[in-house]
Amino acid sequence: MYKLNDYEILRNEPLTDAVWRMVLAGDTQYITASGQFVDIALEGRFLRRPISVCDYDAATLTLVYKVVGDGTEQMSRMRAGERLELLTGLGNGFSIGEEVRRPLLLGGGVGVPPLYNLAKRLLAGGLPVQVVLGFNTASEVFFADEFRALGCDVTVATADGSLGVRGFVTTAIAERQPDFDYFYACGPLPMLRALSEAVEQDGQLSFEERMGCGFGACMGCSCKTKQGSKRICKEGPVLAKGEVIW
């Protein structure tokens, strides 16, 4: 179930040169799972912008987004007090299976944010949470401290070696050999594919695609899976490792 509503911007601040955090106040009752997304209407832009929910509580939601085009650039210029119209509660989000004991969270770049609320939920369920975050370079790293503050065991990898493990998320797994029985991942397609091949354990992966509507009507974001065609916006963005066709 989802809903169209108005939200007030409480804060909008840069975390790195390109990544911003926006905190919005408004109705969050339709957000039911970590890893769901919202679809944001922007003045003068025809299509909405789908952005994953980083965190939420009863009255606020936090979006962490990367400025990659005109729309997100426009978002970064918005100030506290301004309002946005959002469709919330979109997508399936991550599901937390009862059998998971030692989860590993894997985030690459702007794929990191939706793992934050998931980490909170897993910790609240009494599980130890290990997190591996991958970035290009030290200046692009964000949220490592936020995950540490929650109580997660955090490993950072940078492609150029300027911070933490030199290499990708998969390099960090190979080097550190974390003990885990299930993984949750969000990041660029090459990362998802590489780790899906490198890791024996089962897990869930959150995908990205260009969308028209965000709620399953236009069929713009369909992808083929072993269980037939799925809409990234509706039956996704989270797919089980076993159903993905690479």
Add this chain to the structure above:
Amino acid sequence: MIDTSVILSGLRLDNPVIPASGTFGYGNEFREFYDINILGSFSFKGTTREARFGNPTPRIAECTQGMINAVGLQNPGIDRVIAEELPRLRSFFHKPVIANISGFSVEEYAYCCERIDREEQVGLIEVNVSCPNVRHGGMSFGTSPEAAAEVTRAVKAVTTKPVYIKLSPNVTDIVAIARACEEAGADGLCLVNTMLGMRIDLRRRRPVIANTMGGFSGPAIFPVAVRMVYQVAKACSVPVIGCGGVRSARDVIEMMMAGATAVEVGAANLVNPYASKEIVEALPVEMERLGIERLSDIIGAVE
């Protein structure tokens, strides 16, 4: 007393507002937002004989006041539409639906229309002739008067329900094609489908859409649609369903003044899921403001 009803070839609609094919699925996604029984009707997702995944992604690109899609007729195929989608639709939509049918050969059009014609909930068949004809080098049926007429004749021969041909705007003379369909027995016409467009990713120096080109829709094409509806309605005597860039009750009225009997709302549904509902609700208000008592009185009223 304000009267918003219109009649399409004997099919009475409470109002002329019809979500356009490809923007409304088989109705299911929108029932989570509102009771879709307030609509005049809706035109379901373009359906073909076989199930289709469609084109590779990305298949959506944003434009100024519009969007390009190259979905490529993704649909579950006529068998599953009849076995699964229509029974489910019956549970929450209690009005006749418009069946949008596509094909890649004249035989496929005839086969699908004959099957869907037997379905009780289908009130009208809308035939999309913008698809490529695989037997003739992939040229769209809708770009040639002869090919469009051939499809029309084949479909009319196997159906009992009103048949409306949905025309492509990507032609030199839409009136010639409209006339050819009318002469071949079409009960009505629907225009326009999307306009062929393209966007380029400047960093990658590649088309945004994996399929290179796609159908451009949205408010930007509204004036083109109004012009074509005007030309066709003047030249033909069958009813016209206007389509293209409609996003408000005022747009609906403008399209009707140009000659449309009913009006489809497309891309607007995708950016505001309540768009069609809001248009239905705004219609009586706009009519009152403009001194229109009976909406059907303004069809082709432009002087």
